[in-house]
Amino acid sequence: MKKNKVFYLYACCIPVKGSQRSLIMDIQRNNFYFIPNVLFEILTKYRTKSINKIKKIYQQEQAIDDFFDFLIKKECGLFMNSLSVFPKMDTGYQSPYLITNAIIETDRRSQHNYTNIFAQLSNVNCIAIEMRFYDFIALQDLIKIVAQTYDSTFRTVNIFLPYSAEYEQDAMKEFLLQNARVQHLIIYNAPQFIFTEEEQNSSCLEYVPYTMDGSCGHVSPRYFRANREMLCESINRNNCLNRKVCICKDGSIRNCPAMVQQFGNIATCDLKHVITQKTFTKLWNINKDKISVCSDCEFRYMCHDCRAFITDSNNIYSKPKKCNYDPYTTAWN
Amino acid sequence: MILILSTFGDLSTDWVIDWINYYNCPFYRINAYDVFFKKVCVDISNSQIVLENDRLKISDINAVWYRKFGLLRNSETFKNAVHAVPFESMVNIYREWTAFLKTIANIFESKQWLTHPDAVRLNKCSVLRLAKEVGLDIPQTCVVNNRNIIDQLLTEQPLIFKSIYDPFFPKHEDEMYTMYTQELTESLVRECDLPELFSPSLIQEKIEKEYEIRVFYINKRLYSMAIFSQNDTQTQLDFRNYIWEKPNRRVPYKLPHLIEKKIRKLMYKVGLNCGSLDLIKSKNGLYYFLEINPVGQFGMVELPCNYDLHRKVAIELIKMDRKRFSRKICG
Numbered sequence: 119m120k121k122n123k124v125f126y127l128y129a130c131c132i133p134v135k136g137s138q139r140s141l142i143m144d145i146q147r148n149n150f151y152f153i154p155n156v157l158f159e160i161l162t163k164y165r166t167k168s169i170n171k172i173k174k175i176y177q178q179e180q181a182i183d184d185f186f187d188f189l190i191k192k193e194c195g196l197f198m199n200s201l202s203v204f205p206k207m208d209t210g211y212q213s214p215y216l217i218t219n220a221i222i223e224t225d226r227r228s229q230h231n232y233t234n235i236f237a238q239l240s241n242v243n244c245i246a247i248e249m250r251f252y253d254f255i256a257l258q259d260l261i262k263i264v265a266q267t268y269d270s271t272f273r274t275v276n277i278f279l280p281y282s283a284e285y286e287q288d289a290m291k292e293f294l295l296q297n298a299r300v301q302h303l304i305i306y307n308a309p310q311f312i313f314t315e316e317e318q319n320s321s322c323l324e325y326v327p328y329t330m331d332g333s334c335g336h337v338s339p340r341y342f343r344a345n346r347e348m349l350c351e352s353i354n355r356n357n358c359l360n361r362k363v364c365i366c367k368d369g370s371i372r373n374c375p376a377m378v379q380q381f382g383n384i385a386t387c388d389l390k391h392v393i394t395q396k397t398f399t400k401l402w403n404i405n406k407d408k409i410s411v412c413s414d415c416e417f418r419y420m421c422h423d424c425r426a427f428i429t430d431s432n433n434i435y436s437k438p439k440k441c442n443y444d445p446y447t448t449a450w451n
Numbered sequence: 452m453i454l455i456l457s458t459f460g461d462l463s464t465d466w467v468i469d470w471i472n473y474y475n476c477p478f479y480r481i482n483a484y485d486v487f488f489k490k491v492c493v494d495i496s497n498s499q500i501v502l503e504n505d506r507l508k509i510s511d512i513n514a515v516w517y518r519k520f521g522l523l524r525n526s527e528t529f530k531n532a533v534h535a536v537p538f539e540s541m542v543n544i545y546r547e548w549t550a551f552l553k554t555i556a557n558i559f560e561s562k563q564w565l566t567h568p569d570a571v572r573l574n575k576c577s578v579l580r581l582a583k584e585v586g587l588d589i590p591q592t593c594v595v596n597n598r599n600i601i602d603q604l605l606t607e608q609p610l611i612f613k614s615i616y617d618p619f620f621p622k623h624e625d626e627m628y629t630m631y632t633q634e635l636t637e638s639l640v641r642e643c644d645l646p647e648l649f650s651p652s653l654i655q656e657k658i659e660k661e662y663e664i665r666v667f668y669i670n671k672r673l674y675s676m677a678i679f680s681q682n683d684t685q686t687q688l689d690f691r692n693y694i695w696e697k698p699n700r701r702v703p704y705k706l707p708h709l710i711e712k713k714i715r716k717l718m719y720k721v722g723l724n725c726g727s728l729d730l731i732k733s734k735n736g737l738y739y740f741l742e743i744n745p746v747g748q749f750g751m752v753e754l755p756c757n758y759d760l761h762r763k764v765a766i767e768l769i770k771m772d773r774k775r776f777s778r779k780i781c782g
Contacts (some may be wrong), residue, residue: 129703130755146755147697147698208703215469243469243472
């Protein structure tokens with residue numbers, strides 16, 4: 119009965135082809151399923167062909183049935199009479215924010231004027247900031263800084279603090295309750311792990327026994343994200359650097375904290391002017407399909423890129439240095 | 452200027468505003484509950500609204516977006532008042548509130564509206580009747596108050612029942628009750644010992660569905676989404692019975708032109724230029740119209756389909772704002 123039917127792969131299940139194998143990126147369930155490259159071909163090139171036709175093309179009966187059974191078991195699609203009512207999902211990327219995320223670094227030598235920084239970031243519609251403190255800051259001073267976000271465009275403020283006995287759980291919890299924008303407060307170098315979530319506004323307080331250094335640029339399945347935002351941004355832009363900015367300890371403006379190049383100082387420059395310059399945004403359009411090795415990798419639309427640490431410093435299109443996956447052997451080295 | 456009548460915390464409003472900002476267009480947002488916390492003066496004689504220190508001249512406004520403005524019973528103030536104020540007074544407070552919202556709406560009568568407030572109080576049964584008039588298929592529907600008819604109908608076909616107006620979620624002794632669409636089976640009738648006579652209720656034939664369709668409609672354009680909920684019995688009747696670990700498959704969908712045409716006609720008849728519609732594609736291949744939700748969530752269509760709807764709503768508002776002298780509702 120299903121012989122004349124076609125297989126409808128749900129628009130949220132995106133087939134991605136790698137060198138040796140492919141996968142289906144399930145952007146509604148944040149999951150992925152490996153498939154052989156031949157099935158990728160069936161699902162793309164022969165998308166509109168009936169099951170019967172596909173069996174004829176490949177001169178296979180059982181294998182084709184097994185493929186589709188697998189996809190149905192994973193709830194990736196079903197048999198339909200026609201696909202005419204099921205358009206593919208548009209994978210375009212649109213954002214009303216010139217900057218989506220900003221990192222603000224502070225140590226004891228920093229001379230930041232936070233009023234100016236927050237106003238400038240709001241001027242580029244920034245919606246999320248992460249404040250990284252490298253040295254101790256008294257809670258009352260932190261409260262004063264966060265209070266200055268009141269008129270900002272930020273919806274999320276995440277904060278990293280180095281552990282101090284002054285950061286008692288109760289005081290920090292109270293701080294989170296008083297400051298609804300602060301959704302994640304992480305105290306690093308802590309003696310032990312503690313994780314609590316506020317019921318009232320679902321903000322998180324975390325004590326972790328890690329340091330802050332060298333935690334950037336790693337590529338690992340731990341960081342894979344299979345969702346629509348990640349897919350669309352990865353297809354169209356550099357998914358790490360696009361619309362990001364860092365205000366470093368000394369006030370210098372960079373695309374990311376790990377990058378060497380700086381573009382003036384927040385104290386003296388107009389941020390909007392800086393981040394709309396071609397020199398600042400030149401890496402934003404380096405999507406995964408333009409990067410060597412990554413362009414042959416089946417994970418490319420769910421994996422974060424890094425342009426700060428790359429295998430060949432003379433080639434800005436070279437593979438991220440801290441990735442040890444080889445798509446040509448499918449081995450994690 | 453665009454005036455946005457919304458509710459605090461409505462994310463869709465926030466996102467549309469982000470795009471209005473992006474296009475550098477002036478707007479002003481009033482949240483319904485501002486009235487409880489801010490100083491408000493609707494100055495009828497001088498055609499202006501004063502909100503705290505902001506003075507809003509009616510003549511500066513060209514387009515108004517009416518989006519979830521003023522569901523009083525959802526507000527904390529109302530919930531607290533319910534326990535403190537006698538029932539009759541509460542009913543009156545509710546009427547006063549409705550009249551107040553109506554006042555605000557009336558002041559902007561001549562403006563371009565995205566969703567006119569007069570059109571949002573839809574009656575499911577009237578809409579079904581209009582849908583039938585424009586040629587859409589609808590499930591067999593009746594409003595009944597007695598068990599005899601139900602027993603009779605149940606021998607002919609499976610039934611479902613739902614609210615005539617709005618579903619609501621009563622809380623009783625800290626337990627939440629939900630009023631989702633439910634199947635009305637013989638065993639359920641027996642179990643709950645359905646009395647001979649009861650409050651009039653909406654009964655519909657149960658359509659064997661292939662999938663559900665949710666449509667977001669704005670100024671004659673339709674953005675549709677199919678929802679495959681049949682795999683799980685938990686969501687077979689109403690996909691809002693959501694399974695968080697394994698969400699239903701929701702995918703972009705293109706309705707046949709003829710159905711789209713009929714939907715445009717229907718929306719024109721009910722006086723809406725924006726809203727969400729529910730349909731069912733039945734196993735026998737028909738499209739059954741179910742209902743219109745005038746201030747429906749379009750975020751839930753936007754998210755799985757990437758239709759870029761928040762930007763599109765912003766652009767529609769900006770276009771309407773610039774068409775200042777036309778009095779006709781776009782639709």
